Amino acid sequence: MQSLTILGGGAWGSALANLGGKKGDRVNLWSRSSSFNLESVITGADVVVSAVSMKGVGATVDRLLALELSPDTIIVTVTKGLDPASTRTPSQIWQNAFPNNSIVVLSGPNLSEEIQQGLPAATVAASLDLAAAKQVQNIYSSDIFRVYVNEDPLGTELGGTLKNVFAIAAGVCDGLQLGTNAKSALLTRALPEMIRVGVRLGARAETFYGLSGLGDLLATCNSPLSRNYRVGFGLAEGKSLEQILHELQSTAEGVNTTNVLIDLADRREIEIPVSRQVYRLLNGEITAEQAVLSLMERTLKPEIL
Numbered sequence: 172m173q174s175l176t177i178l179g180g181g182a183w184g185s186a187l188a189n190l191g192g193k194k195g196d197r198v199n200l201w202s203r204s205s206s207f208n209l210e211s212v213i214t215g216a217d218v219v220v221s222a223v224s225m226k227g228v229g230a231t232v233d234r235l236l237a238l239e240l241s242p243d244t245i246i247v248t249v250t251k252g253l254d255p256a257s258t259r260t261p262s263q264i265w266q267n268a269f270p271n272n273s274i275v276v277l278s279g280p281n282l283s284e285e286i287q288q289g290l291p292a293a294t295v296a297a298s299l300d301l302a303a304a305k306q307v308q309n310i311y312s313s314d315i316f317r318v319y320v321n322e323d324p325l326g327t328e329l330g331g332t333l334k335n336v337f338a339i340a341a342g343v344c345d346g347l348q349l350g351t352n353a354k355s356a357l358l359t360r361a362l363p364e365m366i367r368v369g370v371r372l373g374a375r376a377e378t379f380y381g382l383s384g385l386g387d388l389l390a391t392c393n394s395p396l397s398r399n400y401r402v403g404f405g406l407a408e409g410k411s412l413e414q415i416l417h418e419l420q421s422t423a424e425g426v427n428t429t430n431v432l433i434d435l436a437d438r439r440e441i442e443i444p445v446s447r448q449v450y451r452l453l454n455g456e457i458t459a460e461q462a463v464l465s466l467m468e469r470t471l472k473p474e475i476l
């Protein structure tokens with residue numbers, strides 16, 4: 172029996188606590204409002220899963236740094252975001268803070284509401300330490316959750332993070348009722364945009380064709396269960412971002428990710444035309460219709476994949 176501690180009792184943290192308990196492992200679900208203290212659930216944990224949203228990663232890392240976390244404890248991060256100050260990914264932040272611990276990224280097409288209903292899903296546990304990834308694979312695999320492993324944590328993490336920008340675009344596309352052809356074009360052009368960014372940041376291109384990239388792109392861009400999709404849909408309906416986020420009462424990481432991505436792409440001169448229109452829309456510079464028109468009127472070019 173293994174001891175598993177989930178940090179963050181939001182939608183995904185709660186689902187991961189349920190999934191983790193399927194094999195009889197001991198599971199602790201902790202959030203900052205918990206009555207029990209963090210030290211008691213960290214001590215002796217084989218695996219600690221960080222399921223907080225991006226804005227909580229820094230504070231959660233600091234809390235753990237103040238405690239004695241064993242170097243044998245595997246840290247799993249499931250956050251899909253980018254840090255606005257450093258543009259780093261959550262796994263990079265965790266690895267920097269805990270250089271002696273194995274860091275595993277768990278990411279894939281995993282809409283928490285479907286998983287809470289017991290519907291089947293698959294995901295990826297990725298780490299530079301393959302043994303640690305396999306340990307997480309064994310803990311989480313069940314008859315409703317199939318876990319693959321790979322050794323590209325950055326690519327795995329960036330797939331899940333960047334697709335949120337395109338989920339906003341997909342929500343716009345559906346909200347404006349642009350049709351199946353437009354949606355297909357959007358998703359197909361999104362993938363090379365994700366790969367372009369990922370490869371420049373050091374990820375492997377092929378990772379983006381897997382569950383954590385294309386898989387999560389398809390799930391999130393086609394489901395009203397996705398909060399990022401709902402942001403785009405609301406913008407197409409003419410709602411303000413403030414109103415949408417207020418109604419959502421939950422995390423839509425794509426809003427922050429878009430802003431950080433533009434910052435990063437500007438500094439590194441990476442061409443990200445779809446993301447740029449999402450950025451302009453989120454920041455009130457253009458309407459949803461103008462965003463579509465800008466993409467259609469771009470300079471004609473070969474189809475670069």
Ligand SMILES: NC(=O)C1=CN([C@@H]2O[C@H](COP(=O)(O)OP(=O)(O)OC[C@H]3O[C@@H](n4cnc5c(N)ncnc54)[C@H](OP(=O)(O)O)[C@@H]3O)[C@@H](O)[C@H]2O)C=CC1
Pocket residue numbers: 178179180181182183184202203204222223224225226227228230231249250251252281282283284420421422424
């Ligand atoms: N929901 C989903 O389907 C999936 C979500 N993810 C990713 O998982 C992450 C969490 O998402 P989700 O659970 O859905 O979001 P929720 O909005 O449901 O929950 C957010 C969680 O982050 C915690 N949190 C926020 N700020 C802080 C902080 N400053 N310090 C400590 N904890 C903080 C919240 O704690 P508190 O409750 O105390 O406010 C809560 O536990 C996101 O990055 C998301 O992209 C990944 C895969 C699937």
Ligand SMILES: O=C(CO)COP(=O)(O)O
Pocket residue numbers: 251279280281282283331335338387390391396397398399400422423424
């Ligand atoms: O990442 C997710 C599914 O894999 C959840 O998507 P949202 O954060 O858009 O709800």
